[in-house]
Amino acid sequence: MRAPSPMMRQYELVDRVKAYNPNCDEALLDKAYIYAMKAHGTQKRASGAPYFSHPLEVAAILTDLRLDDATIVAAVLHDTVEDTDSTVADIERLFGAEIAALVDGLTKIKKLDFVSKKATQGENFRKLLLAVAEDVRVLLVKLADRLHNMRTLHFVPPAKRVRIAEETLDIYAPLAGRMGMQDMREELEDLAFQHIKPDAYQTIGERLDRLTAASTGLITEIESVLQARLVERGISAMVKGRRKQPYSIWKKMERKSVSFEQLSDVFGFRVIVDDVDDCYRALGVVHTAWPMVPGRYKDYISTPKQNDYRSIHTTVIGPGHQRAELQIRTRAMDRVAEFGIAAHALYKDGVDPERRPLDDTAAYRWLRHTVDLLAENENPDEFLEHTKLELFHDQVFCFTPKGLLIALPRGATPIDFAYAVHTKVGNTAVGCKVNGRIAPLLSELQNGDEVEIIRSEGQTPPSAWEALVVTGKARAAIRRATRAAVRRQYAGLGRQIVERAFERAGRAFSEDALKAALPRLARTSVEDVLAATGRGEMFSGDVVRAVYPDHLDEKKPAPIQAPAGKGWFGLKKGSHMKFRLPDSERPEAIPIRGLNGDLPVTLAPDGGAVPGDRIVGILNPGEGITIYPIQSSALAAFENEPDRWLDVRWDMEEVGQQRFPARIQLKSINEPGTLAQITHVIAEHSGNIDNISMVRRTPDFTDMTIDLAVWDLKHLNAIIAQLRGKSVVSRIERVIG
Ligand code: MN
Numbered sequence: 040m041r042a043p044s045p046m047m048r049q050y051e052l053v054d055r056v057k058a059y060n061p062n063c064d065e066a067l068l069d070k071a072y073i074y075a076m077k078a079h080g081t082q083k084r085a086s087g088a089p090y091f092s093h094p095l096e097v098a099a100i101l102t103d104l105r106l107d108d109a110t111i112v113a114a115v116l117h118d119t120v121e122d123t124d125s126t127v128a129d130i131e132r133l134f135g136a137e138i139a140a141l142v143d144g145l146t147k148i149k150k151l152d153f154v155s156k157k158a159t160q161g162e163n164f165r166k167l168l169l170a171v172a173e174d175v176r177v178l179l180v181k182l183a184d185r186l187h188n189m190r191t192l193h194f195v196p197p198a199k200r201v202r203i204a205e206e207t208l209d210i211y212a213p214l215a216g217r218m219g220m221q222d223m224r225e226e227l228e229d230l231a232f233q234h235i236k237p238d239a240y241q242t243i244g245e246r247l248d249r250l251t252a253a254s255t256g257l258i259t260e261i262e263s264v265l266q267a268r269l270v271e272r273g274i275s276a277m278v279k280g281r282r283k284q285p286y287s288i289w290k291k292m293e294r295k296s297v298s299f300e301q302l303s304d305v306f307g308f309r310v311i312v313d314d315v316d317d318c319y320r321a322l323g324v325v326h327t328a329w330p331m332v333p334g335r336y337k338d339y340i341s342t343p344k345q346n347d348y349r350s351i352h353t354t355v356i357g358p359g360h361q362r363a364e365l366q367i368r369t370r371a372m373d374r375v376a377e378f379g380i381a382a383h384a385l386y387k388d389g390v391d392p393e394r395r396p397l398d399d400t401a402a403y404r405w406l407r408h409t410v411d412l413l414a415e416n417e418n419p420d421e422f423l424e425h426t427k428l429e430l431f432h433d434q435v436f437c438f439t440p441k442g443l444l445i446a447l448p449r450g451a452t453p454i455d456f457a458y459a460v461h462t463k464v465g466n467t468a469v470g471c472k473v474n475g476r477i478a479p480l481l482s483e484l485q486n487g488d489e490v491e492i493i494r495s496e497g498q499t500p501p502s503a504w505e506a507l508v509v510t511g512k513a514r515a516a517i518r519r520a521t522r523a524a525v526r527r528q529y530a531g532l533g534r535q536i537v538e539r540a541f542e543r544a545g546r547a548f549s550e551d552a553l554k555a556a557l558p559r560l561a562r563t564s565v566e567d568v569l570a571a572t573g574r575g576e577m578f579s580g581d582v583v584r585a586v587y588p589d590h591l592d593e594k595k596p597a598p599i600q601a602p603a604g605k606g607w608f609g610l611k612k613g614s615h616m617k618f619r620l621p622d623s624e625r626p627e628a629i630p631i632r633g634l635n636g637d638l639p640v641t642l643a644p645d646g647g648a649v650p651g652d653r654i655v656g657i658l659n660p661g662e663g664i665t666i667y668p669i670q671s672s673a674l675a676a677f678e679n680e681p682d683r684w685l686d687v688r689w690d691m692e693e694v695g696q697q698r699f700p701a702r703i704q705l706k707s708i709n710e711p712g713t714l715a716q717i718t719h720v721i722a723e724h725s726g727n728i729d730n731i732s733m734v735r736r737t738p739d740f741t742d743m744t745i746d747l748a749v750w751d752l753k754h755l756n757a758i759i760a761q762l763r764g765k766s767v768v769s770r771i772e773r774v775i776g
Pocket of ligand 1: 093117118184
């Protein structure tokens with residue numbers, strides 16, 4: 040792909056295009072050549088060469104990719120708007136709207152100073168992708184532009200070099216790979232590597248040279264033996280050996296932490312045949328002639344890579360015990376492997392009927408998909424991280440039950456799969472079947488897996504998933520869904536609290552009245568007020584007073600006096616009568632539907648409440664409600680904060696859906712089998728034991744503390760009664776923290 044030097048003449052450019060496109064617009068190419076030459080005038084490159092040589096070299100690279108007239112002309116003009124007096128309007132007047140749009144896209148990208156601060160890198164990458172998504176030919180010119188700048192990077196001041204090289208390795212080389220342009224990717228990587236790790240590059244390069252010199256005979260031997268065997272079997276094939284690039288060898292050394300001496304497969308061979316059938320026949324010939332290296336066989340013909348790459352890969356131990364990596368493919372596959380998306384770009388001119396429309400390529404679909412992701416990500420740097428990861432990851436290919444192909448990065452889980460199908464599918468996923476069998480949602484998917492997602496409506500994804508998925512799309516969607524769910528929970532709790540506060544005040548609650556009072560509360564929406572109240576950041580009394588300013592007379596928002604005293608009943612006799620009333624007489628109490636309901640509820644630690652207990656809720660700012668049994672001595676700690684006390688009651692639709700922790704303490708007689716008897720009684724009554732701790736105070740007795748999980752108070756009392764009836768139990772009581 041080396042472009043000619045010195046500066047290409049006008050007729051040379053036309054000849055290069057004519058060689059693959061006899062119907063090209065010569066006059067247009069000539070006009071672009073002269074226009075750009077005049078526009079750049081006496082400008083010079085860092086190398087001292089006339090600036091105009093640069094756009095010509097970029098155009099030359101693109102003629103190697105056999106691109107259409109518009110792309111070649113855009114390449115010749117690509118720096119005129121940014122670096123000379125030309126305007127997009129000039130270009131449009133002289134060259135038409137299509138070429139003007141391409142040059143405009145390239146000008147926009149050029150304005151992004153990629154190598155500046157890291158803080159803006161994500162945003163720039165986003166703009167780059169948006170600019171190229173309009174027309175993928177913009178990306179092709181940009182990549183050729185970068186390739187020529189990398190080829191001449193040694194003229195740039197050293198301080199700038201490494202940053203440009205790193206950006207090339209981080210973004211442009213993977214992008215070229217993603218567009219299927221393998222040769223371009225390799226050259227970009229190698230040029231970047233040369234400047235980022237000059238010592239490593241030189242060492243590997245020298246050894247490669249020596250090894251190549253020593254094994255020249257070997258490469259030709261393998262080539263000719265292979266060729267002969269294939270011909271024997273009636274397969275016409277072209278065999279071409281090549282050595283790998285320093286960067287790909289260095290990457291392998293890093294990844295596998297092996298030294299260059301141990302790295303045996305530095306030579307690769309391409310076997311190009313006529314059709315798919317011959318690919319598999321050639322593979323048979325190869326595997327019959329030499330032993331294959333296990334685990335290295337990959338069939339990208341039956342399952343192409345996401346960038347449309349198709350080929351069979353295998354590694355054999357060839358003559359001289361030298362490992363040789365083989366790629367077997369057809370001519371058409373070879374062209375896609377080399378040119379990638381550019382192999383299809385000429386379709387527009389109708390030059391090559393074999394080429395597919397660009398939009399029909401997987402590489403283009405990936406680009407569109409990535410741009411769609413942009414819309415969902417608020418933070419551009421996060422986006423850059425995700426996209427970078429996805430650029431580098433290998434892919435796994437999975438299928439929906441209907442046979443739709445879903446490509447995911449390696450390491451992806453069924454949750455990633457669900458989100459790749461649709462955000463709604465991900466948000467409602469509760470289980471999955473992989474290849475027809477129930478599998479954990481967090482297993483790692485393999486190539487060819489058929490995945491069926493089991494869904495349940497009204498579900499919220501657990502926030503823990505966020506750290507476990509690998510695709511940016513799933514991560515962003517989970518974060519959004521959990522944020523929304525938490526906010527809904529707090530708003531729901533806030534609504535209950537606010538409605539009850541209005542009831543106590545003898546006032547009517549309406550959203551409209553609250554809306555009118557928003558400025559007084561310095562909030563922007565009703566939901567905002569309710570969520571803030573639920574989170575404990577705003578008190579319900581203040582909300583009532585905001586709506587009814589004349590309500591200032593009310594002394595306390597809730598008729599609660601400070602509880603005091605400790606003991607079996609945490610609340611002092613006479614006070615808090617309200618909380619002691621039976622549930623049926625407190626209709627305004629907030630119903631608690633267990634731990635998985637729509638309120639942010641937790642239970643007090645160390646002997647909390649179970650359904651059936653009379654309960655009190657304590658509002659913890661930012662954490663929701665903690666439920667205490669009314670006897671809890673821990674309640675004394677909140678006696679001076681009446682605003683945090685919430686009137687709550689159990690409202691369990693069905694007992695037996697959820698277990699609740701309860702703690703019992705007992706003194707048992709020491710004799711063989713005591714513990715077995717006790718645990719047997721608990722098991723018989725279907726109580727779960729979470730924890731047992733024992734202290735032997737005397738030779739005769741042991742004190743035990745048992746943490747149980749029970750359905751409700753009735754269940755707990757039944758277990759206590761049964762244990763009390765045992766002769767080995769001398770004393771038993773429930774413990775309330
Ligand atoms: Mn340029």
